[in-house]
Each structure stands twice: as C-alpha cells, then as structure tokens.
Amino acid sequence: xxxxxxxxxxxxxxxxxxxxxxxYKINTLQAIVVNYATAFICxxxxxxxxxxxxxxxxTNWFKIAIGLGFLFIAIFNVMALTAQKNGLTVVSVASKxxxxxxxxxxxxxxxxxxxxxxxxxxxxxxIAVYLTSVKQKDEAxxxxxxxxxxxxxxxxxxxxxxxNHFAPKGNMQLFLAVIFGMAGCIGLIILSYKSIVLKEQxxxxxxxxxxxxxxxxxxxxYFLLKALRxxxxxxxxxxxxxxxxxxxxxxxIGLLLFKEHISKTNWIGIIIAIVSIMLVTLT
Numbered sequence: 001x002x003x004x005x006x007x008x009x010x011x012x013x014x015x016x017x018x019x020x021x022x023x024y025k026i027n028t029l030q031a032i033v034v035n036y037a038t039a040f041i042c043x044x045x046x047x048x049x050x051x052x053x054x055x056x057x058x059t060n061w062f063k064i065a066i067g068l069g070f071l072f073i074a075i076f077n078v079m080a081l082t083a084q085k086n087g088l089t090v091v092s093v094a095s096k097x098x099x100x101x102x103x104x105x106x107x108x109x110x111x112x113x114x115x116x117x118x119x120x121x122x123x124x125x126x127i128a129v130y131l132t133s134v135k136q137k138d139e140a141x142x143x144x145x146x147x148x149x150x151x152x153x154x155x156x157x158x159x160x161x162x163x164n165h166f167a168p169k170g171n172m173q174l175f176l177a178v179i180f181g182m183a184g185c186i187g188l189i190i191l192s193y194k195s196i197v198l199k200e201q202x203x204x205x206x207x208x209x210x211x212x213x214x215x216x217x218x219x220x221x222y223f224l225l226k227a228l229r230x231x232x233x234x235x236x237x238x239x240x241x242x243x244x245x246x247x248x249x250x251x252x253i254g255l256l257l258f259k260e261h262i263s264k265t266n267w268i269g270i271i272i273a274i275v276s277i278m279l280v281t282l283t
Contacts, residue, residue, distance in 0.1 A: 069182025
C-alpha cells in the first residue's frame, strides 16, 4: 500500500507543478523536455547494476520502450491540441476516464476478480472521475475536432496498460529510463525546430520546474509499477484506486492551495470517489 500512496502523492505533485507553470508563465513544452531528461537520469541512477547498452538493446522490452517513448510525447501533443480545440474539461475527462482500458485489460487478460462489489466500485469510480473533473467555467466543445479526445482517451489507456504489461521486474528502472529518454529526444527535436525556424527562445526558468516535474513524473510511474507488482494486489483494483484518489485529492488541493471553485457536482464526485475506493479496497 505504501507504493500506491507514494505514486498518488507523486502524481498529485505533478498537478501542483502544472498549476505553478500557469502562475509563473513557464513554457510547458520546454519544461516537459527537461522533465523527460530528468526522469531518464533518475532511471539510470536508481538502477543498481552495471549498465551495458549492447545488452539493453537486445532485451525483449527495448523496442516496446522505444515505441512507448514516441507515444508519450505524441499523446502530450494531442493533449495540448485537445485543450485548444475542445477545452480543459474535455482533456481532463478523456485522459482520466481512460483508466477503464487497463482495468478491463486486467480483468480479461489476467483473469482478475470481477465480483458485484468490485464492479460496482469501478463503475462508481468512473462516475466520480467524471463528476470531479467537470469544471463549470471551462467551455467544453465536442463539436470541433471530436477525434482528438478519442485519440487522447485510447492513447492514455494504451500507455498505462502497456507500461504495466511490458515492464520487466528486474529492469523496471531501465525500462522507464528508455521510455523517458526517447520521449526527451523527440521533444528536443521539436524544441530545436521551434528555436531555429520559429526563433522561439529557451527560457532558463523552465529548467528548475522541469527538473521537479521529472522527479515527480518518474516517481509516479515507478511507484505505480511497484504497487502493481505487490502480491495480492490486482491491477484493476490498483488502477481504480490510484486514478480516482489522484482526481479527488488534486481537486481538494486546487481548493486549498489555489482557491479554485469546487461546484456541488465536484463535491458529489469526491464523495462518490471515497465510496468507490472503499468498495474496491474491501473486495
């Protein structure tokens, strides 16, 4: 349970940092690239054995990690486009509701339990995620570029499912390092293009925020994988508890630290989230 708690705290820290990005006018893409570089270094530093590149290249997970690196940066750009075209509420709902994909995968592929209480908890968790994510001030527009939230939904779900399914037990740190490293390389190419062709200047204040984001990002993924590897914990339960708790806690932090308005709908979502966590946890 400690790994799950650490993953939730790390993911919540990511939410806080993104709020600070907006407050201090941080260039998000620049910070994201620094974040990937930092997460890559974290993976290398936490791997206790000798790193032999030639052996890593020939592992059965290397190509998968490379592909996930591409997917990470691609979904980030889809997220940005969705926010521009459809609004922040659509981004929030599409990305967070995607948790249903790894949940269903765990039940059908890993033959995890699917009793009435657990299924009820999962359904309530999805309702809670939706209700807590909806913001009244943001105008959600589904009529424009409908394909973007659909891609975001499936892309986010595939990332969570694939990272869990393909991450090797012994080389978990390196697996994540390769994913973040590849995403960072692609991001660096995009930044170089913007700098050379579009004459966009790199802002040095993006670096410290990117480093903090990278540490939180790596920890959220690493501890989630550790929680998923604990005997007795089913992936469908872990993903449900992790996702709905992050949404509820992030909403409350938005109220306490950033004085955000929480509607009655959001409060109902938080209450349902607590009930869903109890149902899934006590299964």
